[in-house]
Amino acid sequence: MTVAATGGAVIIGASAGALDALSLILPALPADFARPILVIVHIPPDKPSALAQILDAKCRLPAVEVGDKDPVVPGVIHVAPPNYHMLIEDEGHFALSGEAEVLFSRPSIDVSFESACDIWGDRLTCIVLTGANQDGARGARMIASAGGTVIVQNPTSAYARAMPEAAIAACPQAKIMTLPEIARHLQEHAR
Amino acid sequence: MTDAQVKVEDLEIRLLLDALYYRFHYDFRNYAMSSIRRRLRQARVDMGCATISALQEKVLHDADMLPQMLRYLTVQVSEMFRDPGYFKAIREHVVPHLRTYPSLKVWVAGCSTGEELYSLVILFREAGLEERTLFYATDINPDALARAQAGVYDLERVRKFTENHRLSGGDTSLSDYYHTGYDRCVLDKSLRRNVVFSDHSLVSDQVFGEMQFVSCRNVMIYFDRALQDRAIGLFRDALPRNAFLGLGAKETLRFSGHAAAFRDFVPAEKIYQRTGA
Numbered sequence A: 001m002t003v004a005a006t007g008g009a010v011i012i013g014a015s016a017g018a019l020d021a022l023s024l025i026l027p028a029l030p031a032d033f034a035r036p037i038l039v040i041v042h043i044p045p046d047k048p049s050a051l052a053q054i055l056d057a058k059c060r061l062p063a064v065e066v067g068d069k070d071p072v073v074p075g076v077i078h079v080a081p082p083n084y085h086m087l088i089e090d091e092g093h094f095a096l097s098g099e100a101e102v103l104f105s106r107p108s109i110d111v112s113f114e115s116a117c118d119i120w121g122d123r124l125t126c127i128v129l130t131g132a133n134q135d136g137a138r139g140a141r142m143i144a145s146a147g148g149t150v151i152v153q154n155p156t157s158a159y160a161r162a163m164p165e166a167a168i169a170a171c172p173q174a175k176i177m178t179l180p181e182i183a184r185h186l187q188e189h190a191r
Numbered sequence B: 001m002t003d004a005q006v007k008v009e010d011l012e013i014r015l016l017l018d019a020l021y022y023r024f025h026y027d028f029r030n031y032a033m034s035s036i037r038r039r040l041r042q043a044r045v046d047m048g049c050a051t052i053s054a055l056q057e058k059v060l061h062d063a064d065m066l067p068q069m070l071r072y073l074t075v076q077v078s079e080m081f082r083d084p085g086y087f088k089a090i091r092e093h094v095v096p097h098l099r100t101y102p103s104l105k106v107w108v109a110g111c112s113t114g115e116e117l118y119s120l121v122i123l124f125r126e127a128g129l130e131e132r133t134l135f136y137a138t139d140i141n142p143d144a145l146a147r148a149q150a151g152v153y154d155l156e157r158v159r160k161f162t163e164n165h166r167l168s169g170g171d172t173s174l175s176d177y178y179h180t181g182y183d184r185c186v187l188d189k190s191l192r193r194n195v196v197f198s199d200h201s202l203v204s205d206q207v208f209g210e211m212q213f214v215s216c217r218n219v220m221i222y223f224d225r226a227l228q229d230r231a232i233g234l235f236r237d238a239l240p241r242n243a244f245l246g247l248g249a250k251e252t253l254r255f256s257g258h259a260a261a262f263r264d265f266v267p268a269e270k271i272y273q274r275t276g277a
C-alpha cells in the first residue's frame, strides 16, 4: 500500500475568492506533506486554466492539473481541470467525467467530495472555502457522516460567505476556522 | 455512507452490470467505477428504488428498462466544434497530410448525437476533402445514433456552435449548413452524403477497415485502463503508418501499452500520429 492508502487525503473546494484563500493555505504546507491534496475550484469551462501553474509557483508542494486516469500522488496538489468533473477511481487514480453540470458547475465540488468519500471515508479531510453558491454542502455532509473531518472557512472572514454558510448549515459537526487556522491544522496533520 | 455500505453497494453494482451483460449483452463491467457508481445512484433515486438490487430486479424483468438504463450508463454530452483548438489543429496540421491521399476514411468512434461528426464533415467540406471521404460514425447507444442520423438540434445551442466554428478557423458561415424551424436547427442532409452510421462497441467489436483518421473524444474517459487499452488497440489496428488519432482534451496515450505505436503530433490538442511500430 502507498502512503496515500494509510494517510487518506485532503480535499478542498472553493469558488469566488478561491485563489486568495488557497494562497494563504497551500504555500504554508511543508515539502514533506504526506497526503495527496485535491483542489476543486469553479473555473470557466471553455478556456485553459492557469490555476495549477500559479499554485505550483507559490507552493513548496508541486501542483498539477489532473488528466484522465492520472495517479493520485501523496504530497502533490491535484487541481480539477476545466469542464470535467474530477472523480477518484481508487486510492491511486483519478477518473474524469463530462457528465452534466451540477449546480451549474463542471467541475463540481459536490461530485468530487462524494467520490473522494467513497474512496477514503473517515480518512478524508474536506475543506470548504469562500464561494457565492451552495456547492460542497451536500458532499461535506456525506463526508461527515462517513466519519471524515469537515473544516469550513469562517464565513465572516470569507470573501464570499454563501458557500461556507451552506456547508455549516448542512453539516453542523463542521469545524469552523479562519484561513491561518486551517493552514496550521493541515501542518499539524501532515501525515 | 460507511465503508461497509460502500462495499455492499459496489457489490450490488457489479451484480447489476453482470445482469445487463447477460440479459442484454451490453458490457459496462470494465467502465470506470467512480462514474458508474455515481450514475447508478442517480438512476436508483430517479426510479424510486431503495437499493441497487431493487433496480437490478426491474432491469431483469422489464425489457423497456434498457433504453432508460443506457441513458444513465452512457454520457451524452457533446457540442459542435467542442474545443475549437482541436478542430483548428486538424485544419492546420492534419488536413495538409490528408490532401495527399486520393480517398479517405474517417472514423468518429463514440459519436453520441452527431455534433463531432458534423463538425468534421463541415471542416472537410471547407477543406475540399469531403468528396473523397467516407465517414463512419459509431456508438453503442441506439437513441444517440438515431439523433445523430437526424441531425436536429435545439436552436438555443446554435449560438455556441457558431462561436466554436468561428474559433476553429471555419471560413464559411455555419448557417450555410442548416435551416431553422420552430425552435430547431436542422442540418442539411447533404452533410450525410458520405456518412455511414453504425452500432459498434469499442468493448466487444472488431476493427472494420483501414482509416486515415480516427477521432475518439471523451469516450474512453469512462473506461478503466484495461478497457482503454483494448480500444486503443483497435485504433492501432485500424490506422496504418502516418494516420492520425485524436482524443479528448484530458485524455492521453501515455498510460497505454500501445503508446509506442503512436507519436505526439499536436500534443496540446491530443492529436497523435501512427508510427510504424
Ligand SMILES: C[S@@+](CC[C@H](N)C(=O)[O-])C[C@H]1O[C@@H](n2cnc3c(N)ncnc32)[C@H](O)[C@@H]1O
Pocket: A098, B074, B075, B076, B077, B078, B079, B082, B109, B110, B111, B112, B113, B115, B116, B138, B139, B140, B141, B144, B200, B201, B202, B203, B204, B216, B217, B218, B219, B248
Ligand atoms: C460524452 S459522449 C462523446 C461525444 C463526442 N465524441 C464528443 O466528444 O463531443 C460519449 C459517447 O460514447 C459512447 N460510448 C460509450 N461506450 C461506448 C463503447 N463501448 N463503444 C462505443 N461508444 C461508446 C456513449 O454512448 C456516448 O455517446
